[in-house]
Structure formats: C-alpha cells, structure tokens
Amino acid sequence: MTATVIRAQVAGDGRLLSADAPLLxxxxxxxxxxxxxxxxxxxxxxxxxxxxxxxxxxRSLTAAADHADISMWVRAKPEDGGVHLAIIDWRERLLSDDGVGMDRSTDIAALSEGWIWQVDTQLRFEMALAGAGDDSALPQDPPAIGARFSSYFQLQPDEDGDMAMLRGFALRQAFRGQHAILSADPARRYSLSAAPLFDVGGGLTGYRGIATPLRSDPPAQRDAPLTLYPAEFGRRLDRSLRQPLGRIIANADTISAQLEGPLRDDYAGYASDIASAGRHLLALVDDLADLQAVDRPDFSIVSEELDLADIARRAAGLLAVKALDKSITILPPQPEETLAATGEFRRVLQILVNLVGNAVRYAPEGTEVRIWTEWEDGMARLTVADQGSGVDPADRERIFDKFERLGRDDHGGSGLGLYISRRLARAMGGDIVVGGAPGQGARFILTLPVAAS
Structure with missing residues (x-):
C-alpha cells in the first residue's frame, strides 16, 4: 500500500526550484x-x-487556499545546498460555499426524499442538510462535521451479504439502496444513495448522497455491539478541538517564523510556545481518537510487507529536532540494514514514533537512544533502548494500562501511547514488551511477523 508523495525542491535562499502539480x-x-x-x-x-x-x-501543518484548508504532513531534508520537501497525506477540507456541487446534490435529491450528507475520502462528514420532501428533515441528533461515518451509521448487508456502499467506494462509482441503522438508535433505519465527488484534476474528494428513512417493519435485529465510547464524544472531540487547534498552530508558526517582518525575541518565543502547546493538545486529541478506534470490536489493520529497519530510520528522522533540543543522539539502524516484516506501515511508524519519542522524553540530556533490529524465534524484532533509569520489573505490565503514567506529574503525555501501541502491535500479530536491567535504561521491544519472502 503506497501513498502519493508530493515533492518540491527549495534553494538555500528560499526560492522554489521545482514542485509537483498540487504544490505548484x-x-x-x-x-x-x-x-x-x-x-x-x-x-x-x-x-x-x-x-x-x-x-x-x-511535522504536520495547515495551509490556506482559496477553495479549501489543506492539511499535510511535510518532511524537509537538507540536500545539495537547498532543501527537499516531501509532502504526504495532503487533505483538502472544502470551505463553506453554497455554490459548490449543488447541481450534483440536486440530482441525488431528485432520486428520493431524505436528508443530504457528504463525506470526504476518510469517511468523515463534511455536510448534513435537510432536504425538501416530507421525510427529509435531519435526525434530532445529526452527524457533526468531522465525525466518522462509521460512528454514526452501521451498514447492513443485503440478502446476498453484499454492501452496495462498499462496492461503490471501491469502484469510485455511485451506489443506491445501502441499508443502514443509526448507531445511537438501531430502531431507525435508512436507505443510503450517493455519487462520488471529484476535484478538477480528477481526484476523488468524497461522496455526497441522500439518507432516506425506511418505514417498513425491520427484521429481527441482533443486540447492538457494545460501544465503549459514545459516537457523540468522537464527533464533538473532532469538531471542537482538532480544527481550531490546527488553525492556532498554523498561525502561531507563522508569527514565530516572523514571516511578516521582525518581532521582539520574546514575542516570537511566545508564539513558539503557543504552537508547542497546541501540538501537545493535538497529540492528546489524536490519542483519544486512536483509543476510540483500537477499542472498537471491528478494528482491523492492513497487512503488507515492510522494512522494519527503514521505518526505524524514518522515526528517528521525525524526532531528530526534539532529540537535538536535549543533546540526545538517536542511533538508528545503518542505511544498509534491512529487516522484512509484515504489518501496516503507518501503524508501525506510529508505534516507533511513540517508543522513540518516549525514550527521548525521559532519557537524561546528553545520552544516546539506540535502535536495532534482529531476528528471533521466527519474528522480526526491534529494540528501542535509552540510558535513563529504566522501568521497574513490577511496573513492566502496568505501564501498558490505559492512562497509566507510573505516577509522573509532568506534561509529557496522556498515558495512552503505550496502551495504543501494544493494541496496534497485537492487531498485527506481534507484541511490545519491556526489558533491560533495573537502573541501566529501558528497552522497549517490538515484535512483528516476518515477511513471507
């Protein structure tokens, strides 16, 4: 599974030398x-x-365009006297504009009565509007902007076990007749129909459709699956925190970088502190969103071949500046080292960023954080070792509990990172354990199944 990478080359004096089409x-x-x-x-x-x-x-950042706010993950690497930019996870959130796409939504509305919904490619709601018919009013608890589609609706297969919506999404085609129930009220049933939305370059941007109430007596339903986190919690979390925090961070970064002219050093420092605090809060929001995901009964991962040593080097690069602030040296696997394993790339990177980030956070200044890979008992094994005080053997399981911070009162994290990381590792057929002798630093060991090759 690969993601599109948008690349650009910037000269040492800040001039743009080349860029792929979206950035250009x-x-x-x-x-x-x-x-x-x-x-x-x-x-x-x-x-x-x-x-x-x-x-x-x-780092992640948000840029403003005329038609959308664009969030992206950017990696900047010094190269040939300039800087090479690699941008992944480019996401455009369309700005409110009543004229955008109304012809398509009108065509869908003509198919049947119901209320109008729109989702992006990550299946998060971008819009929910009442329609014009008698059965077109919004539910009493409509989906919030940014909420996950799967948290609001539970899709129901047809008699053949097929799901029209999933088939339509896979083929990037319109679909009709997908039955669904409201997660918060399984007695309320809908038929969903929608058509794909594309940008001017032909890229899929989401789906817009109609939710039509079904009034026939429903078949006997199984008990609704246990939901540990209310859907409303996830919706409000995303709408009330993630979007405002993204704008605060972007504006604070702009001020801190003094792009509009020189500022007093203390003012620029205040802006930098605001951006840092915003990123900390955004990390907590991400932790809560990941917690909601990994605790769902239907949580699953994508299995693909990957190079564990390469991902370790990427994680080390992501945390290089943070380590530099504490004069800590991160020693990743050598460039020629490889270790084939299976798992989901972004989830393994998420785990390693958490493990290496913890090592940098709690290791003494001026020390080293070492990362190495090896084979053991038919599993691919990666170890992150620091030179801190280590983890007491009595706490080596408790440290993976939800919200557990072993009595620390600093502002280092939410106490969810290791819990989520272990859940992800086990979902990929591996595990995370703690090793190392007391007083000689901590060793967090990630194991994953080896690749078939």
Whole structure:
C-alpha cells in the first residue's frame, strides 16, 4: 500500500526550484512562480528551519487556499545546498460555499426524499442538510462535521451479504439502496444513495448522497455491539478541538517564523510556545481518537510487507529536532540494514514514533537512544533502548494500562501511547514488551511477523 508523495525542491535562499502539480498550483495561487521565493508561509518556515539546522525536520501543518484548508504532513531534508520537501497525506477540507456541487446534490435529491450528507475520502462528514420532501428533515441528533461515518451509521448487508456502499467506494462509482441503522438508535433505519465527488484534476474528494428513512417493519435485529465510547464524544472531540487547534498552530508558526517582518525575541518565543502547546493538545486529541478506534470490536489493520529497519530510520528522522533540543543522539539502524516484516506501515511508524519519542522524553540530556533490529524465534524484532533509569520489573505490565503514567506529574503525555501501541502491535500479530536491567535504561521491544519472502 503506497501513498502519493508530493515533492518540491527549495534553494538555500528560499526560492522554489521545482514542485509537483498540487504544490505548484498553491504557489501560483499566492501569485508566485517557480524561481520565486516559496510563497506558502508554513512550508517556507519548515524549509528555512531544516536548512538552518542542517537536519531533517518533519511535522504536520495547515495551509490556506482559496477553495479549501489543506492539511499535510511535510518532511524537509537538507540536500545539495537547498532543501527537499516531501509532502504526504495532503487533505483538502472544502470551505463553506453554497455554490459548490449543488447541481450534483440536486440530482441525488431528485432520486428520493431524505436528508443530504457528504463525506470526504476518510469517511468523515463534511455536510448534513435537510432536504425538501416530507421525510427529509435531519435526525434530532445529526452527524457533526468531522465525525466518522462509521460512528454514526452501521451498514447492513443485503440478502446476498453484499454492501452496495462498499462496492461503490471501491469502484469510485455511485451506489443506491445501502441499508443502514443509526448507531445511537438501531430502531431507525435508512436507505443510503450517493455519487462520488471529484476535484478538477480528477481526484476523488468524497461522496455526497441522500439518507432516506425506511418505514417498513425491520427484521429481527441482533443486540447492538457494545460501544465503549459514545459516537457523540468522537464527533464533538473532532469538531471542537482538532480544527481550531490546527488553525492556532498554523498561525502561531507563522508569527514565530516572523514571516511578516521582525518581532521582539520574546514575542516570537511566545508564539513558539503557543504552537508547542497546541501540538501537545493535538497529540492528546489524536490519542483519544486512536483509543476510540483500537477499542472498537471491528478494528482491523492492513497487512503488507515492510522494512522494519527503514521505518526505524524514518522515526528517528521525525524526532531528530526534539532529540537535538536535549543533546540526545538517536542511533538508528545503518542505511544498509534491512529487516522484512509484515504489518501496516503507518501503524508501525506510529508505534516507533511513540517508543522513540518516549525514550527521548525521559532519557537524561546528553545520552544516546539506540535502535536495532534482529531476528528471533521466527519474528522480526526491534529494540528501542535509552540510558535513563529504566522501568521497574513490577511496573513492566502496568505501564501498558490505559492512562497509566507510573505516577509522573509532568506534561509529557496522556498515558495512552503505550496502551495504543501494544493494541496496534497485537492487531498485527506481534507484541511490545519491556526489558533491560533495573537502573541501566529501558528497552522497549517490538515484535512483528516476518515477511513471507
């Protein structure tokens, strides 16, 4: 499974030398061209930081376009006297505009009565509007913007066990007649129909459709599955925190980078502190969202072949600046080292960022964090070792409990990272355990199944 990477090359003086189409379009929207200074403030700031420090810098950021807010994950790497930018997870959230796509929604509305819904490619609601018919009012508890589709609706298979919506999404085609029940009220049933939405480049941006109430007596339903976290919690969490925090971080980064002119050092420092605090809160929101996901009975992962040593090097690169702040050296596997394993790439990277991040957070200044890989008992094994105080043997299972921080009162995290990481590792057929002699540093050991090859 691969993700599209948008690439650009920035000169040492900040000029954009080359860029893939989406980023070039953003540059031109700002009134600049190739050869001009990079005109996207957030990208220019991360490029300058990477060039000044001489290290790879990675972070998420949000940029504003005329038609959308664009969130992305950016990796900036010093290269040939300039900086190479690699952008993944480019997501466009359309701005509110009554004129966008109304012809398509009108066509769908003509098919049947019901209320109108729209989701993005991550199956998060972008819109919920009442229709014009007698049965077209919104439910009393409509989906919140940003809420997961799967938290609001539970899809029901047809007599053949097929699901029209899943088939339509797989083929990027319209679908009709997908039955679903409300997660919060299984007695309320709907028939869902929708058509795909595409951007000007032909890329899928989501689906817009109609939810039509079903009034026939429903067949006997099995007991609804246990839900540990109410759907409303997830909806409000995303709508009330993630989006405002993203804007706060983006604005604070712009001020801290002094893109609009010089500022007093203390003012720039305040902005940097605001951005740092915002990222901390956003990490907590992400932890809560991941917790909701991994505790669902239907949680699953994608199994693919991956190189555990390569992912370890990526995690080390993501945390290089954080380690530099404490004069900590991260020693990842050598570039020529490989270790084939199976799992889901982004989930394994998430685990390693958590393990290495914890090691950097709690290791003494001026020490080393070592990462190495090996085979053991038919499993691929990766160890993250620090030179801190270690973990007492009595706490080596308790540390994986939900919200467990072993009595720490600092602001280092939510106490969910290790719980989520172990759940992810076990979902991929592996595990995480703690080793190391008391007083000689902690060793967190991730194991995953080896690749078939």
């Amino acid at each position: 379009a953003l540059q031109r929207e700002a009134g600049a061209e190739v050869g001009d200074p990079l005109a996207v403030p957030q990208l220019a700031a991360i490029a300058r930081l990477s060039h000044r420090l001489g290290v790879m810098v990675s």
